Amino acid sequence: MVTAAVVAGCTLLALAPLRRPLALGIMSFLFGFVLNELPFVAFYYLLVSTVLAIGPGGLDSSSDWAAAGLAVLATAGLVVVAWRGLRTGPAVNRALSEGLGAGWRTALDPGMAARLRRLPLARILFGPFFFRRRDVERLASISYGNAGRKNLLDIYRPRTHPPGAPILVHLHGGALFMGNKNREALPLLYRLASQGWVCISANYRLRPAAQFPDHLIDVKKVIAWVREHGQEYGADPAVVFVAGSSSGGQLAALAALTPDDPAYQPGFEHADTSVTAAICLHGYYGHPGTRDQSPSSPLAYDGTDAPPFFVAHGDRDSLLPVETARLFVERLRATSSNPVIYAELPGAQHGFDRFHSLRFDTVVEAIEAFTAWVRSREMAP
Numbered sequence: 001m002v003t004a005a006v007v008a009g010c011t012l013l014a015l016a017p018l019r020r021p022l023a024l025g026i027m028s029f030l031f032g033f034v035l036n037e038l039p040f041v042a043f044y045y046l047l048v049s050t051v052l053a054i055g056p057g058g059l060d061s062s063s064d065w066a067a068a069g070l071a072v073l074a075t076a077g078l079v080v081v082a083w084r085g086l087r088t089g090p091a092v093n094r095a096l097s098e099g100l101g102a103g104w105r106t107a108l109d110p111g112m113a114a115r116l117r118r119l120p121l122a123r124i125l126f127g128p129f130f131f132r133r134r135d136v137e138r139l140a141s142i143s144y145g146n147a148g149r150k151n152l153l154d155i156y157r158p159r160t161h162p163p164g165a166p167i168l169v170h171l172h173g174g175a176l177f178m179g180n181k182n183r184e185a186l187p188l189l190y191r192l193a194s195q196g197w198v199c200i201s202a203n204y205r206l207r208p209a210a211q212f213p214d215h216l217i218d219v220k221k222v223i224a225w226v227r228e229h230g231q232e233y234g235a236d237p238a239v240v241f242v243a244g245s246s247s248g249g250q251l252a253a254l255a256a257l258t259p260d261d262p263a264y265q266p267g268f269e270h271a272d273t274s275v276t277a278a279i280c281l282h283g284y285y286g287h288p289g290t291r292d293q294s295p296s297s298p299l300a301y302d303g304t305d306a307p308p309f310f311v312a313h314g315d316r317d318s319l320l321p322v323e324t325a326r327l328f329v330e331r332l333r334a335t336s337s338n339p340v341i342y343a344e345l346p347g348a349q350h351g352f353d354r355f356h357s358l359r360f361d362t363v364v365e366a367i368e369a370f371t372a373w374v375r376s377r378e379m380a381p
Contacts, residue, residue, distance in 0.1 A: 001063060003049040004070040007042055010035045011077035017318040017349060025318035033349040036316075037357035038128050039078040039085070046071055046078075084347025085358035092312075092343045092366035099341035100373055109379060112372035115195055119361050128356040131186040135159055136193040139233075144202065144225040145218060150210075153202035153222060154181055155233055156193040165198045166239040166276075166375060167226055169219075173246025173282075173351075176215055177207035184245040185281065185353045188364050195368070198235035200226060204251070212296040216264050219255045224271035239378070241371060242275045245353055246320070249283020253298040253328070256307055277308040277374045279367055282350050284320050285328035298328055303335040310341045310370045312363050314348025341370055 013032035018024035035042045050071050054064070096104060105113070123130065132138075137159050145151030157165065170189060172179040181201040189199040204218035223240060230237040244252035256278035262269040286299035293300045309332060313325035322344060329342040343366060345352065345359060353360050 001067040001070070003046065003053070004067050004074055007035075007046045008070050008074040008077070011039075011042070011074050011081065014039075014081050014349065015077055015347075017316050019318045019321065028318040029350050033351045034354075035078075036081055036347070036349045037085075037352055037355050037359060039081040040125055041128065043075060043078050046074060081347065082358065085362075087346040088348075088359045088362040091346055092362060095341050095343035096366060096369060099339045100370075104373055105369075107376055108369075108372050109376040112376060116368055116372065117191075117365065119358070119365070120356065123356045124358055124361060131190050131356075133190050133194050136190050145221045147205050147218070150203050150205045151218065151221070152181070153200050153225075156189045156197075156199040156201070157233055157235075158193060158196055161234045162196055163234050164236045165196050165234050166241065166371070167198050167200065167230055167235045167237070168192055168241045168243055168279075168371075169200045169202065169222055169226060169275075171202060171204065171219060171242075171244035171248030171251050173244070173248045174206070175284075176212075176247045176250075179206070179247075183354075184248070184351070185243070187356050187360060188243075188353065188367060191364055192368070192371075198230065198233055213264050215251055216254050216258070216296075217266065219251050220265050220271070220273045221268070223255065223273045223275065224265075224268050227272055239375065240275050241277050241279060241374075243279035243281070243367075244283060245281045246350065247284055249280035250285065250296075250298060252278050253280050253283060253285065253309075254296075254301070256309070257298060257301040257303060259305075275307055276378070277310070277371070278306075279310045279370070281312050281353050281363070282314060282317060282320060282348075283311070283325070285324045287324070299331060303332040304337070306332060306336040306338060306340075308338045308340070308370075308374050309336070310343075310367060312343040312345060312366075314345045314350065314352055316347055317350045319350040341366075 010031050013028045014036035017028035017032055139155040141152045144153050170185050172181055172183050181203045193199050202222045205214045227237040242252045242255050256275050259274035286297035311329055313322050315322050329340055333340045
């Protein structure tokens with residue numbers, strides 16, 4: 001009964017998360033986001049515990065039947081959760097077609113198009129917590145600044161060390177006061193590294209010891225470091241994508257919208273901090289329904305010279321409402337001459353990039369396609 005009740009409660013919070021007040025939104029996130037991405041794991045746990053509880057005597061009491069009924073209801077909810085995850089495919093395909101044009105696949109470089117992969121179903125079903133790959137090496141805790149542990153980065157690259165690899169810089173989330181460089185988007189980092197990329201995951205200074213724009217300055221330092229040292233690790237410093245999750249998405253957007261801005265590059269004003277494109281996952285962009293002019297809000301910046309953007313947000317996000325992403329995309333599309341891809345993910349909660357799942361691995365596929373399109377365009381005469 002306890003097992004069935006716990007799974008049923010978490011399933012309910014995954015299906016219909018509470019958003020207001022903020023305390024209930026946080027509770028919905030904490031108790032629902034794992035199950036929302038891993039309904040198969042929850043089903044395995046529920047199935048095994050139910051079979052063990054029934055035992056050889058079968059259902060011989062009213063409480064046994066009540067627990068079994070609750071388990072059946074929880075399983076039905078898990079089916080809905082999985083179905084929502086399957087709807088990610090049509091959502092991201094529609095977003096790519098709307099943002100890049102119906103014939104966007106024909107514009108891909110043949111070599112890049114051939115490397116686009118299918119979902120790793122075995123990992124999704126049976127190994128969602130296993131991220132490492134034999135063909136990828138991780139170089140941990142390399143210093144890029146003078147702020148100690150808060151200025152360290154990890155490098156993920158192919159063991160074969162091919163030259164001229166594109167670069168992805170990823171920034172963790174945590175509302176700018178918590179988080180770590182080896183927490184989010186690991187399936188994305190390992191996947192791209194296995195496809196020949198050099199991926200960077202970086203720490204940055206956090207509140208309350210640091211205040212804005214210290215976080216953005218650190219991001220600029222990472223980009224400058226990559227341009228200066230990337231070739232030492234087999235990377236092409238001319239091709240730098242910036243990505244981030246939650247508040248990391250906020251910083252990725254700000255970095256893309258403020259290239260070479262000396263106000264955010266004290267002491268390295270002449271460094272090239274422009275990026276090829278930006279990828280924002282369940283990011284913070286400002287307050288919905290307002291024209292936020294705070295310098296820490298991406299809404300405050302003119303997107304006229306913005307690079308291509310890929311924005312993905314869950315329509316069930318209880319921490320950062322989907323309206324924030326919609327507003328940011330609307331304003332960016334109104335000024336930018338480059339594509340702005342917006343994938344609104346059905347049923348997705350905040351933090352959907354923590355594990356291998358139907359949803360996030362489908363988003364990884366879309367990110368690969370987006371980056372291939374951007375790189376193909378740069379290569380075209």
